[in-house]
Amino acid sequence: MDHRPQILFLCQRLPFPPNKGEKITSFNLVRHLGRCCDVHVGTFVDNREDASDIDGLRPYCATLHVERIVKPWAWVPATLRWIGGVPLSFALFRASGLRAYVEEAIARYQPVAIVTHSSNISDYALMPTERPTVRVLHFADLDSEKFAAFARQATGWKRWLYALEARRVRAAEARLAAGADAVAFVSNEEADLFRSIIGIRAARIVTIANGVDAAAFDPHRPWPRPAWGDGPAFVFTGAMDYRPNIDAVLWFADAVLPALRAAHGTVQFAIVGSNPSPEVKALASRPGVLVTGRVPDVQPYLAHAAAAVAPLRIARGIQNKVLEALAMGRPTIVTSDALTGIGTPDATPVIVADGADAWVAACRTMLDDPGSADALAARGRAFVIDRFSWDARLRALDALLPSSCAS
DSSP, X not given: OTTSOEEEEEESSOOOSOOSHHHHHHHHHHXXXXXXXXXXXXXXXXXXXXHTTHHXXXXXXXXXXXXXXXXXXXXXXXHHHXXXXXXXXXXXXXXXXXXXXXXXXXXXXOOSEEEEESGGGGGGGXXXXXXXXXXXXXXXXXXXXXXXXXXXXXXXXXXXXXXXXXXXXHHHHHHHHHTOXXXXXXXXXXXHHHHHHHGGGOOEXXXXXXXXXXXXXXXXXXXXXXXXXXXXXXXXXXXXXXXXXXXXXXXXXXXXXXXXXXXXXXXXXXEEOSSOOHHHHHHTTSTXXXXXXXXXXXXXXXXXXXXXXXXXXXXXXXXXXXXXXXHTTOOEEEOTGGXXXXXXXXXXXXXXXXXXXXXXXXXXXXXXXXHHHHHHHHHHHHHHHHHOOHHHHTHHHHTTSOGGGOO
């Protein structure tokens, strides 16, 4: 391994398989860095399904350390750290085993760069090194703003808790930025907002936008039809233990789906994603709602959808689910927030809807005018292929690394 530059990469979730949100981004970061460097990966798993995927990641790593979070017991030390002032979203990822791995990797391999994905594990990147080391902290999203948005929606003690988390995460983000060579976000909007917040304390704030694998999301492949009813299906994809996704599907099921089924009695709403929360699981008892849980691939569901929907009322950064739906050549309906970092409403081949009436109208248009739906879908795939390949997007990361890492 001595003839290639060494890079230490740290992320909060096992980046394999690349089948949802942060895993897609972190996997592509590992794969991209591995083309010119030996990549040493430290990460976490918190469930049996992810643990079963560890061996699938090994071919992409020079070394791999996976820290296991055993719930609910892991919440005990995390809560104690929270009482001591650590943001709760950071406290769960404090692990002596990972710290020891990072220390050993720094001493043994002397990495030319340490790259992270997510702010809540970026403290490890600031550990001391003997030789000059570039530190690129890919926050992805501005998490402090996400918790502030949660606080605005919540009431009672939850409002207080989210507001406290927002303040603590904001302070941590500023501290981490001060110790980094670069801090990256997935959209210019997030980067600009963070730059305005931390002012003269800012490290270099850059955008490293998400991409999409258009070959993996190819609508021309013979994707099998999912085991659902005969009616048209509107499909939402995403991790279903993530609060913004939970909020989105609950809202759609309450505010949009009943009106659609009143006009088109066989309309279905498919919620496709891992770890559905109890509220999401309960939706499966409603007529026309399918909750899949984890699936091997989301492509079959998108391929046979009347439209993909992203009714997100809280959204940070770029939504991979939107890029994947466009790549699959499906008409896509989004809120304004879900379009952030992808394009403007007038220049992006999607339907933007805000509010229940607009959503019902948009979904009915997709059902009543299949010609327009197909034309929109075709423009969407062309848009993604032209602007969102991973190689093109990750050139921004290459520019931050030492010249020895050039591929």
